[in-house]
Amino acid sequence: MSTMTHWTAHSVDDYVYGISAGFTAQIEAKMEAEGVSRTELAKRLNKSTGRVSQVLNDPGNLSLKLTVEYAKALGMEVSVVAYDGTAPSNNGPVRPDVFVKCWENANRPADLFEAEAGKLSLDKPFEQIASYATATCVDAGKVGGINYYMHGTAVPTTPIGIIGLNDSALGLVVPDPYSGIWSGEIKMSPPIGSFENQGKWKAQALPFSGKRRGAA
Amino acid sequence: MSPERIKFRLVKGVKRTASRAIGFLGGDDRLDASAEFGKLKESRRRLILDSMDAWTNGTPDISTRFHGWPNDDECWMCYVFKAREGNVGHRFYGYLCNPLPDARGFRVCVICTHARKTERASDRAELLFVKSWSQSGEALAAIRAGLFDKTEMETQTS
Numbered sequence: 001m002s003t004m005t006h007w008t009a010h011s012v013d014d015y016v017y018g019i020s021a022g023f024t025a026q027i028e029a030k031m032e033a034e035g036v037s038r039t040e041l042a043k044r045l046n047k048s049t050g051r052v053s054q055v056l057n058d059p060g061n062l063s064l065k066l067t068v069e070y071a072k073a074l075g076m077e078v079s080v081v082a083y084d085g086t087a088p089s090n091n092g093p094v095r096p097d098v099f100v101k102c103w104e105n106a107n108r109p110a111d112l113f114e115a116e117a118g119k120l121s122l123d124k125p126f127e128q129i130a131s132y133a134t135a136t137c138v139d140a141g142k143v144g145g146i147n148y149y150m151h152g153t154a155v156p157t158t159p160i161g162i163i164g165l166n167d168s169a170l171g172l173v174v175p176d177p178y179s180g181i182w183s184g185e186i187k188m189s190p191p192i193g194s195f196e197n198q199g200k201w202k203a204q205a206l207p208f209s210g211k212r213r214g215a216a
Numbered sequence: 217m218s219p220e221r222i223k224f225r226l227v228k229g230v231k232r233t234a235s236r237a238i239g240f241l242g243g244d245d246r247l248d249a250s251a252e253f254g255k256l257k258e259s260r261r262r263l264i265l266d267s268m269d270a271w272t273n274g275t276p277d278i279s280t281r282f283h284g285w286p287n288d289d290e291c292w293m294c295y296v297f298k299a300r301e302g303n304v305g306h307r308f309y310g311y312l313c314n315p316l317p318d319a320r321g322f323r324v325c326v327i328c329t330h331a332r333k334t335e336r337a338s339d340r341a342e343l344l345f346v347k348s349w350s351q352s353g354e355a356l357a358a359i360r361a362g363l364f365d366k367t368e369m370e371t372q373t374s
Contacts, residue, residue, distance in 0.1 A: 004228065004231075005229065006229055006230075007228070008229075017259070017266070021262065021266035022266060025266070025270050025275065028278045028280050029278050032279060053300075059263070060259060091231035092231060095270065097273070097275055
């Protein structure tokens, strides 16, 4: 998107600080979501509130031991992830919550076999895929024709290699005259971050329930 | 024609994504965020940069680091980035806007002012001041120009 150099690229210290601060951002988000105060976290860690605040206010160079302690105290796990560095580097390292979101969207695979199974489901016949995904159809047009324009919310419930699963979707849907099932290609909109070219999958739409545009 | 008084500069080193960008508004004595950001201790500067990264990444608000006031009838567009230094809290106040009507969903965070806080709550006057800039046509023109300033982007590689 730009020719700038990301701030973490200036020195190893900057890079390390970025990783540490990305981790504590996850910790603080979890604390906020679960209503855990710094005092409560300190109690769980058997440390002083001041020490916990010091770490969260200025993460600096966190040790792996400390990251595990903080994560475990909040019921979380930790992985250190290294990945292909040939991806666009101007944007700095991919933030940890992006990896978490991808993992959650892939139905939290516990190993590479499960991760691969999620990927393979894309190649299954439509009927099988349809059982994994639904899309609420809220608008359609060209009644009497073949193609219907659809704008709705796609809510897949199992990995199909897609991002932004709860975002709005745009696509063409085609009703099957025998089964009444609406099917078609749906493209995520707006595209999300660097995933913008991966937005197509097949889904079954729930029965039409919206206003028809240009109905005959 | 006189050069524009108000300027918008993307924050050096923070990624701009297809959905979000963040920068400093300057050119008026009261718009002190950029100058004050440059004076921060390195660790606090890094923490704020990381928070800005998180925001452009799409990370939901974390009240201890960055957040808006989406439920405030008057100041719903205001936004703040925070870092603590001892008993003092650094606050960088700005507002969210979309200066590109053709890019639905695109958001720019326009950082305007800096404040040192010892109490938890934000100063209402600070938010209202920032809000006044969100309604400025001069600021909007500066933001649009700053987003596409190739020269500026290239200087950020140094």
